[in-house]
Amino acid sequence: MAQNDLIIRFGGEGGEGIISSGDMVAQAAARSGLEVLTFKTFPAEIRGGYAMYQTRFAHDNILCEGSGFDVMVAFNQEALDQNVKLMKEGTVLVYDYPGGDIAEEQNIPGVTCYPVPMSKTAKEDLGMYRVKNMVAMGAVAELFAISMDQIRETIKEKFGKKGAEIVELNFKALDAGRDHVRNNLKKTDPYKMDPGKPKEGTIIISGNEAVGLGALLAGVQFFSAYPITPATEVANYLSKELPKFKGTLVQAEDEIASIGNVIGASYAGAKAMTATSGPGLSLMQELIGLASISEVPIVICDVQRGGPSTGLPTKHEQSDLLLAALGCHGDASKVVISPEGVEDCVYLTVEAFNVAEKYQVPVIILSDGSLGFRTASMKRPDPKSLRIVNRELYKGNGKPFARYEFTASGVSAMALPGTPGGAYISTGLEHAESSAPRYTADNHSKMLDKRFNKLNDIEDFFPKTEADVQDGAGLGIITWGSTIGVVREAVKLARAQGLKVSALYPKLVWPLPLKALNGFTSKHKKILIPEVNKQGQLARLIKSETGLNSISYPIYGGMPFTPAMILDKIKEVI
């Protein structure tokens, strides 16, 4: 990899400061004007187990985690063992030796190995084992020309509250790591951070925070959730920010209560949202059906993890698509959208509210573990430039109000409590236009048609599905969610090698954007659909809706695709 696209991975035991080390590299890189994208995996336990955090930085827009890493910083033997097979010719290994958990000096063919006595220096010279990660940071910064000043700034911001002594100790640890490199090692690898110009108007934000920020930009007024990994950060973020806007945040007793809260709040007129992960989405299904039949706009963010059941709580998977699209008893109309990256998490959350409000439907945002935990740099959003859609309201025009009136668009005006003449019963029972219960065959079919047909023009309302078509390509790739970024990078690599390949990136995943899909599939002989689940869930939905036989490429080990995997598959099927 060229020097202006570098991936540094930290691996060690959970609780050893792996995450803060990675964060500091990301922060320093972003401050130096580079694009940044981070990726982390950690165990489901509070302490212990293997934790990994990597930062990729480059001058150009970064599309995904990348394939592997250039620099591995191993805090212990397990981290080394987990990653040694991923080290290729030219990889750099920085490892805790001597005096750490790694007992042997490393000599891996083709790999540049730098021993740094992280544990020993922290424990023996500085008297505090906890600053081990700062010793490592000092060494890494010196080796790869990462700005020490910026790391010091971050330390001050992070530890300032704990007092000057702690800040000083961290500085000392940083210097000790740096001095070890200066005095004992000779740099033989080509990697270094090549800073760009610090950019105005860049922010660095996590996927989960981005969903929270998107909700605030859309005007969310009510949020209720129950803690669940990997979605909790959405609630954590909003619990800090939402009250500033006079919004209300409730931590409910369970996911059923949280979506119940959200339905009540939206009925009353508030833009309302919840965030959860797979098990929570399963629990919410009955009330998603209630929102669908009673036509109450709500937004649910599902940060997918490995399943079923408790599954892999901290690992990455895209396996809730069928649940989100079809998982409700009865025929329930709803909308599912899926962001590809952190920037999308902001803007598609705004669009999720727009769709919910316009069509009065439940909207599910499918994020995922890698996306939720990832931090990335993006252009600062401009609140004034956003499209904000609000529901159609009954204003009390004297005519008897019919909440579920049949209209040309299928959408009927909603009366908010407080509106004279608008009193009605919002109901999960099949109902007449007036909202009174009505179970006749004729009425049920008409009402079901109303609730489904109102979505007929959603493909035109929603941001356009991007088709990246190459002339003469016989192979087209369709993918969704965070796999889009990986495919974008793989397509670039494939084209650079002279391979002809096209791609389609739907963000609206239910109902499917059939116009865009049919237009794309008709142009390509073969369609490849990579996704991170066992059942090839998008491939199945597309087949059921269009009859298309695609080449499904599902992986399901708890990790995202790498561009190299997609590139290999392109070569195999082209």
Added chain:
Amino acid sequence: MTTATEPLKAKDYKSEIPPTWCPGCGDYGVLNAVLKAFADLQIDINNTVLVSGIGCSSRFPYFVKTYGMHTAHGRVLPVATGVKMARPELEVIAFGGDGDGFSIGGGHVPHVARKNTDITYIMMDNSIYGLTKGQMSPTTPLGMVTSTTPYGAPDNPLNPLAFCLTYGATFVAQGYSSKSKVVEDLVKRAIKHKGFSFVNIISPCPTFNKVNTFDFYKDRIGELPADHNTKDLNAALKYAFEGIDGKIATGVFYDVDKPSLLDRLNGIKDKAKASVDYDINKIIDDFIP
């Protein structure tokens, strides 16, 4: 309060939809008492939301002219909470039965009680599942024969009043649907109470519960003594478990004033220095590297 020049009467609160309850159902008595209470308080039709779950009693909102929500089985309290927290100025009253509220929805009651959520919850307790035709409910007496317990109910019934008292409800009362005036007063006090108010109304099911009939209750309903101290939790619990003079006690068991969920959420907003025109650019600044 209403903007109408003429005061509204009980019948003005009645919707065009006639109740679907069986002849002789206790819930009629509750409906009439509630309509009278509404008239007496001059409840504002446009600013009141009645929320219910599923079951015979949960049809209640259809029969009243206010705004309403008929939701899912057991979920009346979460939905009602959402309405009230989003629009504190609305009067939010939850309705339901013993099965809806204490069986499938039983997990929500403790939290609404302990948070002192600002809603009124009126339960029509008939000790049976009516809408599904006569199965054992959480308040069915031990040993009672029902359609799912042909050899007698094997489960101990729970005590709705003690349940709510223990979890921290700040207003707990019990009525009997035949004693309309008492029910009306309890409902009025419950609505006026700030925080969570729970009113359990014994409401016989003439169709499926052949034990707890109006005849059964005729000599078994008593009233709390006039000098009962409604601030005394222990006394309230004692009456909830033991009744009064061998009879089932009715009246206000407990009534205390404590900070409600809205008070506490408002406290959070004050701490966050909330304002409607808070500049979102300020929070975006936090993400500048």
